[in-house]
Every structure is written in C-alpha cells, then in structure tokens.
Amino acid sequence: MTEASAVSAARAEPNAKKSSSSRWLRHGGLMLGLVVLFIVIVMAVFAPLLAPYDPYLQSLATRFAPPIWSPGGSWAHPLGTDQLGRDYLSRIIYGAQISLVIGVGTAVVSGIIGTAIGVCAGYFGGKVDSVAMFVITARLAMPVILVSLAVVALVGSSLTVVMLTLGLLLWDRFALVTRATTIQLKSSEFVTAAELQGASVLQIVRHEILPNLLNNLVVVATLEMAQAMILEAALSFLGLGVPAPLPSWGLMISEGKASILFEPWLITIPGVFLFTLVLGTNLLGDGLRDVLSPDGRN
Numbered sequence: 001m002t003e004a005s006a007v008s009a010a011r012a013e014p015n016a017k018k019s020s021s022s023r024w025l026r027h028g029g030l031m032l033g034l035v036v037l038f039i040v041i042v043m044a045v046f047a048p049l050l051a052p053y054d055p056y057l058q059s060l061a062t063r064f065a066p067p068i069w070s071p072g073g074s075w076a077h078p079l080g081t082d083q084l085g086r087d088y089l090s091r092i093i094y095g096a097q098i099s100l101v102i103g104v105g106t107a108v109v110s111g112i113i114g115t116a117i118g119v120c121a122g123y124f125g126g127k128v129d130s131v132a133m134f135v136i137t138a139r140l141a142m143p144v145i146l147v148s149l150a151v152v153a154l155v156g157s158s159l160t161v162v163m164l165t166l167g168l169l170l171w172d173r174f175a176l177v178t179r180a181t182t183i184q185l186k187s188s189e190f191v192t193a194a195e196l197q198g199a200s201v202l203q204i205v206r207h208e209i210l211p212n213l214l215n216n217l218v219v220v221a222t223l224e225m226a227q228a229m230i231l232e233a234a235l236s237f238l239g240l241g242v243p244a245p246l247p248s249w250g251l252m253i254s255e256g257k258a259s260i261l262f263e264p265w266l267i268t269i270p271g272v273f274l275f276t277l278v279l280g281t282n283l284l285g286d287g288l289r290d291v292l293s294p295d296g297r298n
Contacts, residue, residue: 023291027287027290027291029283029284029286029287030283030284030286030287030288030290030291031287032280032283033280033281033282033283033284033285033286033287034284035280036276036277036279036280036281036283036284037277037280037281037284040096040099040100040277040280041096041100043093043096044096044097044099044100047093047094047096047097050093051087051089051090051093051094052087052089052090053086053087053089053090054090055086055087055090055091055093055094055247056086056245057086057087058084058085058086059081059085059086060084060085061085062077062081062085063081063082063083063084063085064080064081064082064083064259064262064263065077065080065081065085066080066263066265067079067080067088067265067269070265077089079092079265079269080263080265080266080269082252082255082256082266083255083256083258083259083266088252088265088266088269090247091247091252092247092249092252092269092270092273094247095247095248095249095252095270095273096273096277098159098232098242098246098247098248098249099229099232099248099249099274099277101159101163102159102162102163102166102228102229102232102242103225103226103228103229103281104225105163105167106163106166106167106170106224106225106228107167107221107222107224107225107228108167109163109164109166109167109168109171110166110167110168110169110170110171110174110224111171111174111217111220111221111224113167113168113171113174113175114171114172114173114174114175114176114178115174115175115178115210115213115217117132117135117136117171117175117178117179118132118174118175118176118177118178118179118180118181118182119178119179119182119205119209119210119213120132121133121175121179121182122178122179122180122181122182122183122185122186123182123186123201123204123205123209125183129179132175132179136172136175136176139169139171139172140172142169144166144169144170144231145231145234145235147169148162148165148166148169148231148235148240149235149238149240151165152165152235152240152241153240157235157240157241157242157243158242158243159242159246162232162235162241162242166228166231166232167228170224170227170228173220173223173224174217174220174224177216177217177220178213178216178217181212181213181216182209182213185208185209185212185213186209190208191204191208191209194207194208215288215292218288218292219285219288219289219292220285222281222282222284222285222288223281223282223285225281226278226281226282226285229274229277229278229281230274230278232248232250233248233249233250233253233274234250235250236248236249236250236251236253236254237250237251237253237254237257238254239254249270249271249273249274250270250274252266252269252270253266253267253270253271253274256270
C-alpha cells in the first residue's frame with residue numbers, strides 16, 4: 001500500500017464512523033424507540049428506588065383515590081390507587097419488570113428454537129428443509145392466543161409458564177428469516193472457503209453463519225418482544241396470564257374493567273404505558289431494520 005492510499009484509508013475511516021453515527025441519529029423512529037425502551041428499563045431495574053410504596057401494600061381506607069389531575073387527587077398517590085388501595089404508580093413501575101421479563105424471555109426462547117430450525121433447514125436443504133417447512137407451516141396454522149389459553153388453563157398460570165408458552169409458539173419468524181438468510185450465506189465465498197479448508201459443519205455455523213445472522217436476529221427479536229408483551233397482557237386480561245397480585249399491566253387493566261365507568265384511570269393508565277412500550281419496541285425494531293439493511297448503509 002502506498003503512502004497516499006494509506007492516508008486516504010486513514011481519512012475514510014473516521015468519515016465512515018461519522019456517517020454511521022449520523023445515520024442512527026437521523027432516524028427519528030429508532031431514537032424514539034431507544035428512549036422509550038431506556039426509560040422502561042430504568043423503571044424496571046430501579047423499581048425499588050423509584051416506587052414510593054410497596055406495590056402489594058393494601059389500604060382499604062384509601063381505595064379508589066383519584067390521580068393528581070382529577071378532583072380530589074393528591075401527591076400522596078400521583079396516579080391514584082386501585083380497588084384494594086394499592087398505589088398505582090408503584091404498581092406501574094414494578095409492572096415494567098413483568099413486561100420486560102416476558103418480552104426478553106420469550107425472545108430468547110423463541111430465538112433459540114427458531115434459529116436452530118432455520119439454520120438447519122437453510123444449510124442442509126433437501127429433506128431437512130422439507131421437514132422444517134412442514135413444522136413451520138404447522139406452527140403457522142396454530143392460533144397463538146387460543147393455544148396459549150389452553151396450555152395455561154391446563155398447566156396453571158405463572159410468570160414462567162406464560163413466558164415458556166409464548167416462547168414455544170413465537171419462533172416461526174426467527175425460523176423463516178434465518179432459513180432464507182442461511183440459504184444465501186451457504187453459497188457465499190467465505191463459507192465455500194471454510195468448507196475447502198476442512199471446517200466442520202458446527203464450525204462453519206458458529207464462525208461463518210451465525211455472526212452474519214446477528215443483525216437479522218436482533219431486528220426479529222425486538223418485534224417478537226412487542227408481540228409477546230401484547231399477548232401476555234391479553235392473557236392476563238382474560239385471567240390466564242400472570243397471576244395476581246403481580247403488578248402486570250394487563251392484569252391491572254383486567255382488574256379495573258369493573259370500575260371503568262366511575263374510575264376510568266384504572267384502565268387508561270396501564271393501557272397507555274403498555275401502548276407506549278409496545279410502540280417504542282416496534283419503532284426500535286423498524287429502525288434497526290432500516291439502519292442495518294444494505295440499502296440503509298448507503
């Protein structure tokens with residue numbers, strides 16, 4: 001390499017980094033999703049420090065206290081209290097933990113299953129691919145919410161059961177994406193070179209296939225997190241999700257529906273937080289897809 005080319009390469013590297021950073025910062029949806037997710041993560045991690053009360057502490061003397069913006073509201077309970085006198089702000093803050101555990105746990109379980117199926121189908125092809133596609137088609141034919149209701153009703157509702165049930169039902173998107181990408185990567189030069197050097201299938205998958213799937217897996221994981229949080233809220237609303245008295249936002253909506261005409265904030269507040277978290281997660285996934293795609297790198 002000549003001195004002039006070395007100088008050009010040295011100048012190009014900072015420019016590339018600056019362009020990459022500006023591309024992320026210019027994407028409004030991505031930035032908004034990051035901010036929303038960051039706030040919820042802070043709420044979940046520092047819940048014991050942020051929550052003014054124990055989320056399980058009951059006080060019938062202060063039940064149905066209105067939020068601060070309503071007549072009769074006070075800063076003692078800024079978001080009011082529920083039918084058992086539990087501080088709503090504290091339960092909202094702790095509810096962030098439930099949503100994140102469900103979202104992340106489901107994405108991990110479904111990601112492991114879907115990635116394994118998709119990589120095997122895409123790399124080996126033939127009969128393996130046919131069997132994998134049959135399994136994926138069978139999974140797509142199952143209504144997720146009905147199967148989840150049946151499983152939770154038979155096994156019993158708990159945080160672990162809900163997370164595993166959703167994880168075992170939401171892996172199809174991972175499988176389809178990784179299968180299609182693996183088929184493309186299998187014919188690439190670096191995979192062919194690794195095969196010619198005598199690398200085993202496990203080595204090729206670990207060192208050549210999976211690193212190139214990472215961007216796609218991150219994008220799919222964010223979308224599956226949002227779907228899992230919605231499904232958890234739906235199951236909790238129907239009484240077969242996270243069991244009481246855990247402060248799930250879906251369960252809070254379910255508990256407040258009986259008083260919707262007189263205390264509408266019992267449904268509105270957790271509904272707004274759930275909507276904001278799901279919207280932020282979807283915006284993050286869409287933004288990552290745009291920024292990490294080959295077209296978005298230009």
